[in-house]
Amino acid sequence: MDAGLDKVEGILEKEVAIVDGIDISGPWNRMFEQRVIWDYTPELIEKVASLPGAESFAWCYQCAKCVPVCPVDQVGDYGPRKLYRMAQTGVDLLNHDALWLCTTCRNCVRVCKKVVDMVKIMPAAREQAVLNGFVPEELQTAFENTAKYGNPLGQSQRKRAAWTKKSDVPVPIMKDVKRAEVLWYVGSYPSYHPRGIDASLAAARIFNALNVDFAILGREEKDDGDSQRLAGELGLFEMLAEHNIKVFEKYDWDLMVVTGPHEYNAFKKEYKERFGFDRPIQHYTQFLADRLDQLKPMLKHEIPLKVTFHDPCYLGRHHGEYDAPRALLQAIPGLELVEMGRCRENGYCCGGGGGGMWLDSFTINHTTMRLSERRVLEAVAYGADVLAVSCPFEVSRFEDAAKSTGNDQLKVLDILELLDMSMRGVGLAA
Amino acid sequence: MNIVVAIKHVPSTTDELELNEDGTNLDFDEIDFLLNEFDEHAIEQAVLLKEAAGGEVTVIGVDVIEELDGVLHTALAKGADKAAKIVGDIEPPVSSHTQAKWLADAIAEMNPDLVLTGVQAVDDLDGQIGPMLAAYLDLPYVGVVTGVSSQNGSVLAHKEFAGGVMAEYEVTLPAVLGIQAAEKPPRYAPISKIRQMAKSAEIEEFEVDEDFEYEGCELRKMAKPESAGHAEMIEGDPEEVAEKIIAILEERGLL
Ligand SMILES: Cc1cc2nc3c(=O)[nH]c(=O)nc-3n(C[C@H](O)[C@H](O)[C@H](O)COP(=O)(O)OP(=O)(O)OC[C@H]3O[C@@H](n4cnc5c(N)ncnc54)[C@H](O)[C@@H]3O)c2cc1C
Ligand code: SF4
Ligand code: SF4
Numbered sequence: 076m077d078a079g080l081d082k083v084e085g086i087l088e089k090e091v092a093i094v095d096g097i098d099i100s101g102p103w104n105r106m107f108e109q110r111v112i113w114d115y116t117p118e119l120i121e122k123v124a125s126l127p128g129a130e131s132f133a134w135c136y137q138c139a140k141c142v143p144v145c146p147v148d149q150v151g152d153y154g155p156r157k158l159y160r161m162a163q164t165g166v167d168l169l170n171h172d173a174l175w176l177c178t179t180c181r182n183c184v185r186v187c188k189k190v191v192d193m194v195k196i197m198p199a200a201r202e203q204a205v206l207n208g209f210v211p212e213e214l215q216t217a218f219e220n221t222a223k224y225g226n227p228l229g230q231s232q233r234k235r236a237a238w239t240k241k242s243d244v245p246v247p248i249m250k251d252v253k254r255a256e257v258l259w260y261v262g263s264y265p266s267y268h269p270r271g272i273d274a275s276l277a278a279a280r281i282f283n284a285l286n287v288d289f290a291i292l293g294r295e296e297k298d299d300g301d302s303q304r305l306a307g308e309l310g311l312f313e314m315l316a317e318h319n320i321k322v323f324e325k326y327d328w329d330l331m332v333v334t335g336p337h338e339y340n341a342f343k344k345e346y347k348e349r350f351g352f353d354r355p356i357q358h359y360t361q362f363l364a365d366r367l368d369q370l371k372p373m374l375k376h377e378i379p380l381k382v383t384f385h386d387p388c389y390l391g392r393h394h395g396e397y398d399a400p401r402a403l404l405q406a407i408p409g410l411e412l413v414e415m416g417r418c419r420e421n422g423y424c425c426g427g428g429g430g431g432m433w434l435d436s437f438t439i440n441h442t443t444m445r446l447s448e449r450r451v452l453e454a455v456a457y458g459a460d461v462l463a464v465s466c467p468f469e470v471s472r473f474e475d476a477a478k479s480t481g482n483d484q485l486k487v488l489d490i491l492e493l494l495d496m497s498m499r500g501v502g503l504a505a
Numbered sequence: 506m507n508i509v510v511a512i513k514h515v516p517s518t519t520d521e522l523e524l525n526e527d528g529t530n531l532d533f534d535e536i537d538f539l540l541n542e543f544d545e546h547a548i549e550q551a552v553l554l555k556e557a558a559g560g561e562v563t564v565i566g567v568d569v570i571e572e573l574d575g576v577l578h579t580a581l582a583k584g585a586d587k588a589a590k591i592v593g594d595i596e597p598p599v600s601s602h603t604q605a606k607w608l609a610d611a612i613a614e615m616n617p618d619l620v621l622t623g624v625q626a627v628d629d630l631d632g633q634i635g636p637m638l639a640a641y642l643d644l645p646y647v648g649v650v651t652g653v654s655s656q657n658g659s660v661l662a663h664k665e666f667a668g669g670v671m672a673e674y675e676v677t678l679p680a681v682l683g684i685q686a687a688e689k690p691p692r693y694a695p696i697s698k699i700r701q702m703a704k705s706a707e708i709e710e711f712e713v714d715e716d717f718e719y720e721g722c723e724l725r726k727m728a729k730p731e732s733a734g735h736a737e738m739i740e741g742d743p744e745e746v747a748e749k750i751i752a753i754l755e756e757r758g759l760l
Binding site for chain 1 (some may be wrong): 517519520521537539692693695696697698699700
């Protein structure tokens, strides 16, 4: 230790000290002077904690368990403990860039003994910031698009079912059939994003092969709005929820199957708790895993590749579903499933949740690399040929990350695409 | 300062535009409407002026398709104080000349110090609402304005001409300005606030003057553009594609 430190203000150090016969002279007896807690004001902590939903922000006792598990801290300097400390030392989080970095991945809540819940704190604090007019431009565009067109991509609402024209199997629309056993809520990215559409086309083929009596909502469907809510736009979420629930209730169906984990969370948890919408809902991995006996004999073609699976935060940590996606992957002949170090409960976050999907160039100014890039490097380190996903946010994020980190050889595929490939034996030129 | 902003609902061009059966106009039942983009700037400029110099902002439009309330609530959420609409037995399309007369009648009752409009609406690209309002109200007009600041009893309007020439007009009030761009990008109105406004706001209504008829040009035919040629997509890997492009450019004597 540096003996010179004894000159630093606030540190007491006895040159010679013997306690109970033990010599603890020098740095060994170093004491810190009493912390002057009144140097810190609780006001800025209270400013956040007084918002409905954000109360737990004030419960933090600075144990720091949350920091090493926070995916943003892995590529930057973050975590609830640090946010609390910033507020304690004079930072107004409602007016600070740090407000927008949390992806609401839920890993900190998992380990926090005080149940400081960023998944509730963030939307509450961000809503206040949005009302005050403090919102990053990219995010604002996504909000505006969602409000105007019903999807964050800014595509035409009336073209929401246009992807079905590319389908080589029938994709019935509820408006025409009025009743189906399964209502398939497709989602915004699977309806409009080219790579999302690939997964939707695969899903349509799989549902047809399994003889599922299904229908989609087409142009009546709007974005679920949950990620916008987590990013601070509660009103937009409510507007979309009211619309969607009205449409859901217009038709006769027994089970809803959703493509995306965010939509799963939206309908299963938020629409239920806030609007009393309480109907059976499954993520597609759960729906297909339940029909594995029927599906498995159809998976005829080998996929002799090393595949690793990225747990989506909103399917895994948020809803405890880790097994269904893995059961599907393991049913594919020839496929070798390798687990990354950060998997299941401790799965890493792709960076797309909680509005991160629409904050890419904002976030990159505050981190050393994208979360998606960090994840891709991990997949590569585990020797994977394919990074398998089951969330429509992830395909484009990881594909971009594979390119930007020079790992073009890593394929990013939705589990739907892998199943479809194994069924049909096409697209396997890996 | 008592500021009135005249706004217009225009067809959304995100969706493919549909024509009506006899091809004389758009099929107004099949298209969505949005606030004209320049009007967003006019609202922003009005709110900025109010924030800087105090006063009151009223937003008014002709409710052509009976869906204007959403736009008015949004303007209120952005900081406007009052909203008004012109209602009646209105069949779209309504020419900007007719709209100008209806708006002028209503605005005259409001005794404004300053009237702002967007510089033009993206549907007819007519750009005449501002000048016509000024004419009906007998007020001075400056168009293509890209920034306004208030002074005692007048405003300073910043205007851009072609070729990068800038001008600054000192405009005595009352006056009408056509806004090309506000000093700042239009602010975001959180939906929570808009929904609040939808619950609480009152919208003043003015009846249309049904006797007024503008005898102007009539739209006889509208058609979708026909594609004359088509783009050739060159297949292959980037090297091959580049080679083919070079070959084509050389063949046409462009290299
Ligand atoms: C973040 C933080 C920072 C702090 N900083 C300072 C500081 O700078 N200066 C200062 O003076 N004080 C500080 N404190 C306070 C100080 O650490 C505590 O007051 C002190 O540690 C209390 O000591 P303890 O032995 O009573 O309890 P603890 O340190 O909590 O120890 C209790 C021990 O008993 C064990 N135990 C609990 N229940 C059982 C059981 N049923 N059976 C067996 N074992 C059990 C626990 O595992 C633990 O090891 C800080 C506290 C925190 C949380
Ligand atoms: S784990 Fe919880 S209590 Fe500990 S530092 Fe993090 S937020 Fe605070
Ligand atoms: S929710 Fe995730 S990203 Fe947000 S602070 Fe917690 S661990 Fe970090």
